[in-house]
Amino acid sequence: MRVHFHGAAGEVTGSLHEVVAAGRRVLLDCGMIQGSPEAEARNADPFPFDAAALDALVISHAHIDHIGRVPLLVRRGFRGAIHAQAATADLMRIMLLDAAHIAESEAERANRRRAHGQPEAVPLYTAADVEAAMAQVRPLPYDRRENILPGVDLAFREAGHILGSAAVELWADGRKLVFSGDLGPKGTPILRDPAPIDSADLVLMESTYGNRLHRDRAETIRELGRILDETWQDGGNVLIPAFAVGRSQELLYWFAKHWDEWQMSRWRIFLDSPMAAKVVAVYDRHADLFDEGAQRVWREQPNPFRLPNLRLTESSEDSIAINAVERGAIVIAGSGMANAGRILHHFRHRLDNPSTRVVFVGYQGEGTLGRRLVDGAKWVRIHGRDVRVQAQRHTVGGLSAHTDQRGLMEWYGAINGGAGADHPPLALVHGEDQAREALAGEIGQRYGIKPVLVRPGMRFDV
Template structure:
């Protein structure tokens, strides 16, 4: 068995790993590259393999940096099955149709204003391409070992990152490969904790927060409550860029749990994301995947997805109307890294006001507007306008959907190696070099394992 690294190898987005096994070839993820405009232009480049030669695609979870190029893969010749956990299979069309709509809209706007002689811009893929890709998806449950091609078996294990997220075990050629996918912290609301895996001959592990420890979750929740209280007293609004899957639902969970304590009945709460509203429906259909704490909250508190002052804004006009509210609005809107979506309209109208509070609850990749704001930018450009940043900014790291250095080491440390070794060989993916190098150093010291920092074009033998 051989692993070829193509994407999310030295960066956080664009997950794409190729596995040669049992005479065939499969892919782990096929994600979109996110960040700067230059980085995102790489999405349209040819794949570093022939798509028609790939026998199967295995998806770890439904975030766009793990699935965003799946329709493009099919469009360019991939004709095999796509395997995903059942909830992931339900989330994929929501995420991908939204991505296609954005790509089609961007192409239409460019072509409407292109200069004479400029070539016509084509979308990365269309909604028809998404439907063609989804026809190839075969849902699988957790904890079921399944033959996906002769001599190759896989199983999905709970990863605790978002609904349906999975670590993937692959058995082939007498060896076992484990791909962590994205791992969530223990105790994440709504979701069950990541499952331990017993053994492996090679582990591919994410390293997004390999260089840091998250704040205590209880302390983080107190901070969130304090931010809301300060914003109310100052007469402002709260803007929260949030991923449609995961962070948006967790925020609503905490609002329900602290409904009385935080005085949330005085606010108007907007989930300004048609996609997030659809995702809520998927959560409702997969309540069997919730942890025990979530089930108790659903029984004893206001339903997080049906709070009495929660508004799901679908139409563009409804979203624009929010900007006429001068105070008392909490707006959760995509995208999570503020590089697209409705949050940009709210930023354009509100960033120049001191009483506005902007709360970042997820990872902000290099090159994104979110990262520039977190790093303290005084001016930003939005929709062609220069906007002064006077708003108060808060980074609430304890709500991350990714586990931290301690959690990564604990998950890896529970895996025994094959052939009598204490721990298996390890390749670090899905992380910037600073994070990977720090994590590799800690793993070397604690487990006497020299972790490989995967690079595009690198191959490892299992």
């Protein structure tokens, strides 16, 4: 078994790993690269392999940095099955159609502005490409080992990151590969905790927060309540860039759970996303995946997805109308790293207002607008216009959908190695170097192994 590392190897987006085993080629994830315009331009580059030569694609979860180039892969010749956990399969169409819509809109906008003689802008892929890719998707449940190719078996285990997120177990050539996907912290609302893995001959593990310990969740929730109350007293609005799948639903959960304590009925809450209603419907269909705490909230509190003052704004006209709300609005809008989507329109309209609060509830990748705002930028450029930043900014780290250094070490430490080894070889992916180096040092000290910090183009033999 040989693993070739192509993406999310020294960065946190563009997940792309190729496994060659049993005479077959299996791709793990096919994610979009996110960040600066220069980074995102790499999405259109040729793949570092022949798409038509791949036999199968395995998806860990439905975030766009793990699935965002799947339609492009199919358009370039991939004809194999796409294996995903059942809830992930439901979410994929929603996420990819939204990405196609954004790409088509941006190409149209660029063509309206292009000077005479400039080449025409084309989208990375279209809605038709998405539908072609979805025809190849094969949903699988958790915890069932399936033969997906001659000599290759697959199983998905709960990863606790978003609905349907999975750690991947892959068996071939008498070896077992484990790919963490993205791991969530224990105790994440709605979701069950990551499932333990018993053994592996090689582990590919994410390292997003490999150098951090998250704040206590209870203190984080108290901070969120304080931010909301202070904003109300200041007569302002709250803007929250959040992924449409995962963080948005968790925020609504906390609003419902603290409905009386936070006086949530005084707010107007907008889930400003054309995909919001569709995502809520997917959560409803897969309520059997919720943890016990979520089941209790659904029984005893206002339904988080049907709060009486919640509005799902699907049309552009409804989204623009939010600008007329001078105070008392909570706007949750994509994208989570503020590098595209409707949150940019709200930023352009409200960042220059000191009574506006911007609340960051997830990781902001290097080169993104979200990272620049977190780092204290006084001016930012949005849709070709320079915008002064006078809004107050808050980073609420305890709501991360990624586990921290302690969680990563515990998850890896529970895996037994092959051939009598205490722990299997470890390759760290999906992390910037500072995070990966810190995690590698801690793991080396505790478990006596030297993790590999992979780079694009590296390969690992098992």
